[in-house]
Amino acid sequence: MTTAAASRPIRIGLQLQPQHATYAQLRDAVSRAEDLGVDIVYNWDHFYPLNGDPDGAHFECWTLLAAWAEQTTRVQLAPLVTCNSYRNPDLLADMARTVDHVSDGRLILGIGSGWFERDYDAYGYEFGTAGSRLDDLAESMPRIKARWAALNPPPTRDIPVLIGGGGERKTLRIVAQHADIWHTFATGEELAHKASVLRDHCAAVGRDPAEIEMSVGVGGRGRDGRQPEAPEVEGTPLLELGATTFTMGISGPDYPIEHVEPWLRWRDELNAAG
Structure with missing residues (x-):
C-alpha cells in the first residue's frame, strides 16, 4: 500500500442505480444502505436505463440527491458521475451548493465529461x-x-470533487488539476500505469498526488479487492496499488444491498487494524 493510501481509512461506496424501480424502492434502498454502514451512496446522471429495458423506469440525478440529502443523516452522497454537458456549470455549482447545505456538508461532486449519446439526442x-x-x-x-x-x-x-475516467492525455490531467478523488474501473497493470500517468500530470501542474484519493469500481470482485478469475498480475490487491475507496453498483427494483456486507466487514477489520 502506498503511504498516501495507508494514511486514509478504507471506505465503501454503493451506487444505487436509479433505474427499474419506484421512488419508494429507491428511498428504502438508501435507508438500508445508511443503516448498514455504507460510507458513500451514489446515483448516476442519465435519463434512461443503462441496462435492462432501455425504456424502463428511471429518475433524474440531482432532484434525487436533494431528496436523499433530506432523508439521510450520516452517509455521504454523490453522483457517479454527473455529466458536465447537461447543465450550465454555474447552475451546476449552485445546485451542488444547495444539496451540500441540505445534507449538512455531505455532498461529493462527482463529475465527468459524458458519453451516453441517447441522453444527448433525446434532451437536445x-x-x-x-x-x-x-x-x-x-x-x-x-x-x-x-x-x-x-x-x-x-x-x-x-x-x-470526484472526477471519473482514465484518459491519459486529457482526463487524468483534469484530475491532477481539480480532483480530490479519482474514480476508475482500471485494475492490475492498467491501474498501476494510469496511476503513474496521474503522478506525472500532478508533477506538471505542481500538485502532490497524495492529495488525490483513489476510488475503484469493484463490481463483483472479491472482498479483498482481487479478481480470482484473472491472471496473477491482475489479481494484485487494489490496496497495494493505492486504492482506498471501493464501490459497487446495484439496480432496481430489489436493490440487493446484502452484497455489500462482506466489504463492510473487511473495511472494519482493516480500519481497526490501523
Missing part, C-alpha cells in the same frame, strides 16, 4: 466528440469553483 444537447466534451469539462471546473466562491451563502465547506 450537442454530443460533439470525446475530445470536445473533455475540453468543455476542463473549462467548466474553474467556473464551478469560482461560482462556489461567489455564492451567498457559500458551500458549508470545500466540496470534494
